[in-house]
Amino acid sequence: MPEADRPQELPARLLTDPEMADACRARDFSRVFRLVKSRAGIYPSMIARRCDLTPSRVGEVIADRRRLQHIDVIERIADGLRIPGHMLGLARRSWETPPILATTERKPPQAASPEQEPPVSLPGPEVDGILAMATRTTLSAATLEAFQSSIEDYWRRDDQHGGEALRPAIVGQLRFVVGLLGTRRPSSMQNGLYAVAAELARLTGWTYFDARQYNQARPYFTEALQLAKEIGDRQFMANVLACMSLQATYQDKPADSLALVTAAQDQARSALSTTPRVLSMLSMREAFAHASLGSRDATHRAIREAHRYFEQIQPSDPDPSWVTYFDEPKLIVDTGIAHARLGEAATAEPLITDALRRETRNNQRGRAFHSFWLARTQLDQGKLDQACYTATQALGPASAVASERISGHLHEFYSQLAPHRNEPEVLAFEAKLRELLAPLSGSLRP
Structure with missing residues (x-):
């Protein structure tokens, strides 16, 4: 035709x-x-x-x-x-209903059988010889800096476009670094390699988590914990446990989420140099867990702790690079999301709105994610026209990043519009939705 x-x-x-x-x-x-x-x-x-x-x-x-x-x-x-x-x-x-937003029954993820389970960290035997040659190369501080730079670049590109396309490169680098750990080296170099491997394992787990492939994410998070434990990096162990806590929240396992973030806080507090920024981030993850459990007082208490720790931050603090993303706009928007999880939409809306005004536009996934939360708080208050407008504005950044988590939030908001399907605002939103999402059926799926 x-x-x-x-x-x-x-x-x-x-x-x-x-x-x-x-x-x-x-x-x-x-x-x-x-x-x-x-x-x-x-x-x-x-x-x-x-x-x-x-x-x-x-x-x-x-x-x-x-x-x-x-x-x-x-x-x-x-x-x-x-x-x-x-x-x-x-x-x-x-x-x-756009096909990519049609409700379909999602089968629970199946754990791969042992013979189907992809290798988590160790290379196949045919790669061992190649890695053995690599280990004979003299490594230097510049090598570790190069590894760290590549990790920072992976995270930056993950924020902008999603991590699924990056995963093969990340896993390849993880296997390479793990292969290097098999040779005795000076302790400073060996510890640096363990730290790099731990971060690569966590990043791999994160890409699976963002794709809502939770069974695949967990082994990589577990490996990151083991690698960090080898060098006694309790702050990083706390970071990984916090990631696992967030994943449990998405899996609707709030009790697991609270147990994991509590363990994360125990690790952080037992470390010698845990910074207030790390403790603030962990308190906010605790607030998410309590909110998922519907514990209002405990959520509010964790929010207050997060803000108290944040106020103690000093420019000279030796923050690890992986927590620098937790800035003031992130604290504010997470506070709003915690209130939204409790159903306190009127409190959440101005917080998320303020944070969105101050967020960097480079983080496409963050803007889409937070905009859909804002739209849901507006809808919960009966502000149908504002909610549809906010959600429409979120489609731009959502289309720029491949993230199953984002498509999940879009799907949830779309489902909440069901009682209002015949309203003019929703008709206009649906028309724009179909127009914008038709070319994106491969990147935004429910």
Whole structure:
């Protein structure tokens, strides 16, 4: 079918126009076709092709010499002109819900059998010889700096585009570094390699977590813990446990989430040089866990602790690089999300709004993630028009990053709109949603 003849959205302003709504309700297709021609630029010949009607029949309808009453013809008009079913007294049409947002039953992730389980960290035997040659190379401080730079670059690109495309490179580097650990080296060099391997393992786990592949994420998080334990890096162990706590929250396992973040705080407090920023981040993760459990007082107490620790931060603090992302806008937005998880939408909305104004635009995933939270708080307060506007603004950054977590938040917001499907704001939002997401079905899936 030629591109010009393919069904396309009618302008939202036409679908929400009272005159169009009245014409559709009366099934007065003479008026409908005239409005479609004058307001959307779809001429009678195009109407005929899209609705599988003859041009002469369309002309007779427009001239009020023929009326269309057969249900199959009315359904073809709805589908050909993309008129929502309820406007013509029909059931909701299949195309009204973008395929990538259609609700499908998700099977619980299956644990891979031993013979199918991909190697977590060790290379295959054919790679051992290659790595053995590499280990004979003299490593230097510059080598460790190069590893750290690559990790920082991975995280930056993960924020901008998502980590799934990066994962093969990250896993390859992880295997390479783990291979280097098999040779005795000066303790400073060996500890540096363990730290690099631990961060690469955590990053790999994170990419699986962001893709909602939780069973695949857990072995890498566990490996990161083991590598950090080898060198007694309790702060980093706390960081990994905090990641696992967040994952448990997404898996709807709030008790596990609280147990993991409590263990993370124990590790951090037993370390010699844990910074206030790290403790603030961990307190906020604790707030998430309590909020998921519905514990209002405990959530508020953890939020206060997070802010108290944050106020103690000094520019000279030796913060590890992995916690520098936890700045003031992040503290504020996480505070808002914790309140939102408790159902305290009126408290959450201004916090998330303020944080979004101050966030860097380089973190596409963060902006999309926080915008969908904002839209949900607005919807919870009955601010339907604001919620739809906010969610529409979030589609831009959401489309720029491959993240199953983001598509999950979009899907949840879309599901919450179900009671309002016939409202003009939702009709306009759905039209924009289909327009923007049609090319993205490979990157945004429920």
